[in-house]
Amino acid sequence: MPKRPKMYGLLAEYETPAALYKACERVRDAGYGAWDAHTPFPVHGLEKAMGIGPSLVPWIVCVLGFSGAALGFGLQYWTSVIEYPLIISGKPFNSYPAFVPVTFELGILLGSFGAVFGMFGLNRLPTLYHSLFNSKRFARFSDDRFFISIEARDPKYDPDKTRKLLESTGAVAVEEVED
Amino acid sequence: MSHYIPPTHEHDIDPVDGRMALVQGQPTFHEITEAVAKPIDSPPKAWWIFFLVSVSMLGLFGLSVAYLLWEGVGIWGNNIPVGWGWPIVNFVFWVGIGHAGTLISAVLFLFRQKWRTSINRASEAMTIFAVICALMFPTIHVGRVWVIYWPLPLPNQMQMWPNFRSPLLWDVFAVSTYFTVSLLFWYVGLIPDIATMRDRAKTAIRRFAYGVFALGWRGSARHWVNYEAAYLLLAAMATPLVLSVHSIVSFDFAVSQLPGWHTTIFPPYFVAGAIFSGFGMVLTLMIPLRKWFHLEHIIGIKHLENMAKVILLTGTLVGYAYGMEFFIAWYSGNPYETFVFANRALGDYAWAYWIMVSCNVITPQFIWFKKIRRSPAALFILSIFVNIGMWFERFVIVATSLHHDFLPSSWAYFSPTMWDWATMLGSFGLFFTLFCLFVRFLPIIAVAEVKAVMPQANPHYHPPGHEDPDLTSSASGTVQSRDDHAAVKTAVTSGEESSKVVVSKASEPDDEDEDEDDEDEPDTKDEPIVADEPEPEAKAAPEPEPEAKAEDAKQEAAADDDDDAADEPEDKPLFSKDPADKPLFSKDPADKPLFSPPSAKKDDKADDGDDEGKED
Numbered sequence: 099m100p101k102r103p104k105m106y107g108l109l110a111e112y113e114t115p116a117a118l119y120k121a122c123e124r125v126r127d128a129g130y131g132a133w134d135a136h137t138p139f140p141v142h143g144l145e146k147a148m149g150i151g152p153s154l155v156p157w158i159v160c161v162l163g164f165s166g167a168a169l170g171f172g173l174q175y176w177t178s179v180i181e182y183p184l185i186i187s188g189k190p191f192n193s194y195p196a197f198v199p200v201t202f203e204l205g206i207l208l209g210s211f212g213a214v215f216g217m218f219g220l221n222r223l224p225t226l227y228h229s230l231f232n233s234k235r236f237a238r239f240s241d242d243r244f245f246i247s248i249e250a251r252d253p254k255y256d257p258d259k260t261r262k263l264l265e266s267t268g269a270v271a272v273e274e275v276e277d
Numbered sequence: 278m279s280h281y282i283p284p285t286h287e288h289d290i291d292p293v294d295g296r297m298a299l300v301q302g303q304p305t306f307h308e309i310t311e312a313v314a315k316p317i318d319s320p321p322k323a324w325w326i327f328f329l330v331s332v333s334m335l336g337l338f339g340l341s342v343a344y345l346l347w348e349g350v351g352i353w354g355n356n357i358p359v360g361w362g363w364p365i366v367n368f369v370f371w372v373g374i375g376h377a378g379t380l381i382s383a384v385l386f387l388f389r390q391k392w393r394t395s396i397n398r399a400s401e402a403m404t405i406f407a408v409i410c411a412l413m414f415p416t417i418h419v420g421r422v423w424v425i426y427w428p429l430p431l432p433n434q435m436q437m438w439p440n441f442r443s444p445l446l447w448d449v450f451a452v453s454t455y456f457t458v459s460l461l462f463w464y465v466g467l468i469p470d471i472a473t474m475r476d477r478a479k480t481a482i483r484r485f486a487y488g489v490f491a492l493g494w495r496g497s498a499r500h501w502v503n504y505e506a507a508y509l510l511l512a513a514m515a516t517p518l519v520l521s522v523h524s525i526v527s528f529d530f531a532v533s534q535l536p537g538w539h540t541t542i543f544p545p546y547f548v549a550g551a552i553f554s555g556f557g558m559v560l561t562l563m564i565p566l567r568k569w570f571h572l573e574h575i576i577g578i579k580h581l582e583n584m585a586k587v588i589l590l591t592g593t594l595v596g597y598a599y600g601m602e603f604f605i606a607w608y609s610g611n612p613y614e615t616f617v618f619a620n621r622a623l624g625d626y627a628w629a630y631w632i633m634v635s636c637n638v639i640t641p642q643f644i645w646f647k648k649i650r651r652s653p654a655a656l657f658i659l660s661i662f663v664n665i666g667m668w669f670e671r672f673v674i675v676a677t678s679l680h681h682d683f684l685p686s687s688w689a690y691f692s693p694t695m696w697d698w699a700t701m702l703g704s705f706g707l708f709f710t711l712f713c714l715f716v717r718f719l720p721i722i723a724v725a726e727v728k729a730v731m732p733q734a735n736p737h738y739h740p741p742g743h744e745d746p747d748l749t750s751s752a753s754g755t756v757q758s759r760d761d762h763a764a765v766k767t768a769v770t771s772g773e774e775s776s777k778v779v780v781s782k783a784s785e786p787d788d789e790d791e792d793e794d795d796e797d798e799p800d801t802k803d804e805p806i807v808a809d810e811p812e813p814e815a816k817a818a819p820e821p822e823p824e825a826k827a828e829d830a831k832q833e834a835a836a837d838d839d840d841d842a843a844d845e846p847e848d849k850p851l852f853s854k855d856p857a858d859k860p861l862f863s864k865d866p867a868d869k870p871l872f873s874p875p876s877a878k879k880d881d882k883a884d885d886g887d888d889e890g891k892e893d
Contacts, residue, residue: 114733115733115734115735115736115738116736116737116738116739118736119736122498134497134498134499135497135498136495136496136497136498137496137498137501138306138469138473138496138724138725138728139469139725139726139728139729139734140498140501140504140505140725140729141498141501141729141734141736142729142734142735142736143736144498144501144736145498145501145502147736148498148499150498150499150502152502152506153502153503153505153506153507154503155503155506155507155510156506156510159507159510159514163514173430174441177430177438177439177441178438178441178442181438182436182437182438186440186442187442189442193441193442196441196442197441199447199450199451199521199525199528200441200446200447200450202517202521203447203450203451203454203518203521204450204454206454206458206514206515206517206518206521207454207457207458209510209514210457210458210461210462210511210514210515211461213461213506213507213510213511213514214461214464214465214507214511216503216507217465217503217504217506217507218492220503221497221499221500221503221504223492223493223494223500224492224493225492225493226488226489226492226493227493228493228495230495231495236495237476237477238476239476239495239496240469240472240473240475240476240477240494240496241306241307241310241473241476241477242305242306242307242310245496
C-alpha cells in the first residue's frame with residue numbers, strides 16, 4: 099500500500115472578498131495560528147479580520163534611511179575634511195550646506211532598499227517552490243478567486259473538524275493540499 | 278421626480294462611494310485580467326511595425342555613438358561658448374519626461390487618487406526608459422566614456438575624491454538614485470501581476486520566466502500587509518525624491534554664475550516643466566495604446582481628462598515662470614541679465630523661443646474647453662506640441678544663455694550637425710524599443726491595483742439581490758449564488774441600488790472608505806441618485822431566466838462599451854423613453870434595461886423602491 103503523502107493542509111476557495119472576509123473572521127475566532135488568506139489584490143481591512151498586527155517594514159525603513167543619510171554625510175565629511183582636504187572656491191572644508199543633496203539622496207536610496215528588501219525578507223521572498231502551488235485550483239488566486247489555507251502543523255488542525263469549519267464558512271470548494 | 282445624473286457618458290456608478298466607476302462596463306475580475314493579458318498573448322500587428330521602426334532608430338543611436346567614440350565630440354556642433362550643446366538639452370529633456378511616472382505612481386498614490394491605477398504601470402515604465410535615455414547623454418558627452426566612473430566616490434590609485442560641492446556631482450547621485458528607486462518601485466508593483474502572468478502562462482518558458490520574477494508570490498494576506506507598507510513608504514520617499522531630482526538638475530544651471538541660468542526660480546520652474554512634459558509623453562503613449570490594446574474601459578476618458586488638467590496646471594505654471602524670468606531680468610536692473618532675456622526673445626534664437634512659448638504656454642490653454650480635454654484625438658495632438666515645446670525649452674535655456682556670454686569677442690552661434698540629429702533620433706529609438714518590449718511582455722496596466730479599486734473589491738460590497746442580514750434590517754432575500762456576476766452586473770447599474778448600498782454602508786462601524794478619494798468628481802456624492810419608482814406594469818412584467826438576464830446584461834454592457842469608445846459620447850441620453858436608444862434606465866419594460874425587473878410577488882417592500890434587481 100503506497101504511503102499516503104504528507105499533507106500541507108486545507109485550502110478553501112471563495113468567490114467574493116465579502117465571503118472571504120467573513121470566513122477569515124470565523125477562522126480567526128476559532129483560534130488558528132498557522133493559516134493564511136490568498137487574494138488577487140490587497141483586500142481592504144482583511145488584516146483586521148485575520149488579526150494580523152502592523153508591519154515591521156516601517157522600522158526597517160527608518161533605521162536604514164537614517165543610516166543612509168549618516169553614511170552620505172560621513173562620506174562627504176571624511177573625503178573633504180580628513181582624507182583629501184582641498185580648498186575649492188575658497189569654501190571651508192566642511193561645506194555642510196553643499197553636502198545636503200548627496201546626504202538626502204543616499205538617505206532615500208537606503209530607505210528604499212530597506213522598504214523593498216525588508217519586505218522581501220519579512221515575506222520570505224523569493225520562495226519559488228511552495229506547497230500551495232501543488233493545487234490546481236490555487237492558480238486562480240492571482241485572477242479572481244480568494245483562498246484560505248490552514249496548515250496541518252497548526253496545533254488545532256484536525257482534518258475533519260477544520261474541513262467542517264471551512265465548509266461552514268461558505269467556501270465553494272475545500273481540498274487537501276500535498277506538502 | 279428628479280433624475281440627476283452628471284452630464285457625462287460614463288454611466289457606471291460605484292455603488293459604494295456613489296461616484297463614477299473608474300472601470301467602465303462593470304467587468305468581472307477575470308475580465309480585467311484577460312483584457313490586460315490578451316495583447317501579451319497575441320500582440321496586434323502594429324506592434325511589429327513599431328518595434329522594427331524603433332529598433333532601426335536604436336541602430337542609428339548605436340552607429341552615432343560608435344562614430345562618436347571613434348572620432349570624438351568634434352562630430353557634434355558643440356563649440357565654445359556653447360559647450361553643452363545638444364547632449365545636455367537631450368539629457369534634461371529625457372529626465373523631465375522621466376518625472377511623470379513617479380509623480381503618477383507616488384504623489385497621486387499619497388493623495389489617494391484612485392484613477393492612477395490605470396496609468397501608473399505604463400508611466401513608471403516610461404520613467405525608467407526615459408531615465409536610461411537621459412543617462413546616455415552625460416555619459417557620451419564626457420567624451421572619454423571609459424572614465425565615466427570618475428564622479429563616483431571610489432578609492433583609486435590617484436587617491437583623489439570627487440568634489441562634493443559641485444552640482445554636477447549632486448546630479449550623479451540624484452539621477453542614479455532616482456533610477457534605482459523608480460526601478461524598485463516599478464518592480465514591486467509588478468510582482469503580483471507577474472504572478473498573474475505566471476499562473477495563466479501556457480508555455481513552460483513563459484511559466485519559468487514569469488515564475489522567477491514573481492519570486493513565488495502567492496497573494497498571502499500576511500505578505501500583502503508588508504507589501505502595502507513597503508509600497509506606501511516607497512511612495513512617501515519617492516515623492517520628495519522626484520522633486521529633488523529635477524531641482525538638482527536645475528542646480529546644474531542655477532548654481533552657475535551665468536546670466537539666464539543664475540536664477541532662484543529654476544528649481545520649481547524645472548519641476549513644473551518636468552511634470553508638464555512627463556504627462557505630455559504619457560498622453561502621447563497612452564492614447565494610441567488604449568485604443569490598440571482595447572483598454573478604453575480601463576483607461577477611460579476621465580483618466581485622460583484628469584491628466585489634461587495636470588497639463589493645464591503645470592503648463593500655466595511654466596508660462597508664469599517664463600513671464601517672471603523677464604520681470605526679474607528687468608526689475609533686477611542687471612544689464613547682463615536684461616541683455617540675455619532681450620536676446621532670448623529677439624535675438625538669434627528668437628525662432629526657438631517663440632516655438633517654445635507657443636507650444637508650452639498657448640497649447641495647454643485649449644484644455645480649458647471640455648470638448649477638447651475629453652477628446653482623445655485632440656489631446657494626442659496637444660501632447661505632441663507639449664513634447665516639442667518642452668524640448669525647445671531646454672534648447673532655449675542651454676543655447677541662448679551660452680551663445681552670447683559676457684564678451685562679444687567670444688560670441689558664437691550653435692547649430693547641430695547631422696550626428697547631433699542622429700543621436701537624438703537614436704535616443705527616441707532606444708526609448709521606443711524598450712517601451713515596445715515592455716508592452717509585449719509585461720502587463721501595461723497594474724492589474725492587481727485596478728481590481729482593488731473596483732466596487733466589488735470592497736469586502737463590504739454586497740451585490741444587490743443578496744443582502745447581508747447583518748447590515749440591512751430591511752433585508753428579506755436570502756443569499757443565493759454568491760458569485761453571480763450577472764447579479765453584480767445587473768444590479769450596479771440601477772440607481773435605486775446605489776442609494777441602497779450607500780445606506781447599508783453608512784450603518785457599518787469600521788468602514789474606512791471615506792478618506793479614499795478626493796478627486797473632483799461632480800456632485801454624485803452630494804446628490805443621491807434617485808431613480809424611478811417602479812411602475813406597476815414593470816413589476817408585472819414576466820421575469821426572464823437568470824441566465825438569459827445575464828446574457829442580456831452582458832450584451833447591453835458590451836453595447837455600452839462600444840458607445841464609450843466613441844468620441845462623441847455626450848449625445849447618448851442616459852434616460853430615454855425611446856426604446857431604440859436602449860437606455861440604461863427606463864420605465865418601459867420592453868426595453869429590457871440592464872437591471873432586472875423585480876418580481877412582484879417576492880418582496881413587499883416596494884415602497885422604498887429598493888428591490889429592483891433582486892434576484893432569485
